[in-house]
Amino acid sequence: MSSSETDGTRGSKVAGEAAADERRVRTLEQLMTVGRQHSAVTVMFHSAIAAKQGLSATEEKTLDFLERRGPLTAKDLAELTGLAPASVTGLIDRMENKGFVYRVKHPTDKRRVLVELNREKIGELAGFFDDWVRDVVEACQEFSTDELETVVRFLAVMSERQRKAAARLSE
Known part of the structure; x- marks a missing residue:
């Protein structure tokens, strides 16, 4: 050459x-x-x-965490949301006053308290998502499974990075 x-x-x-x-x-x-x-x-x-429903966006998303993960402690919610513990206490107070959650004793550690959804009240929110879920399912039809798996992986990585960024802001 x-x-x-x-x-x-x-x-x-x-x-x-x-x-x-x-x-x-x-x-x-x-x-x-x-x-x-x-x-x-x-x-x-x-x-x-x-x-x-008379909620803030933070309250609504916290209810989503409780819906997906089940009863959580205030510490768990602070870690998931990236909010300061004092802010989480106020958040729980507001959601409890609005009837969306209950504080219940932890089943194995009586010193701890769990925040649990009021299933009846949370059911009122489900209807608001029905149209959106249909739209998402319809939109996903134009993507291959491989493409959707890439999007899932990307969103999982970015969600964790954003959660960490929110936690840093609360420090």
Whole structure:
């Protein structure tokens, strides 16, 4: 192979890497833009649902944690939400006053208290999500299972990073 052929091959490789780098930069910029848009509409959606029941978005999302994980301690809720313990106490007080949760004795450690959902009251929120669930299922039809698995992995990683960022802000 001549020197010019080697230089030409090397030049093509460098040009290809540069194009790949530019594509990645553009894609990351798009991801940041779309991520901000998604975050904003998610906050607005949950704020609207919360408002229908006289809740804050934080209260509504805390109820979601309790729905998915079962009864939790205030410490558990602080870790999950990234909120300071004093803020979690006020949060639980508000949700209890609105009838969405109960404080119950821990089954094995009488010094601890669990926060438990009022299933009857929480059932009132379920109807607000029915249309949204149908929309999500419909939208997912245009993606392959492999693509959806990538999205799931990405969202799991980003959720953990954001939870840690929220915890740092509460320190």
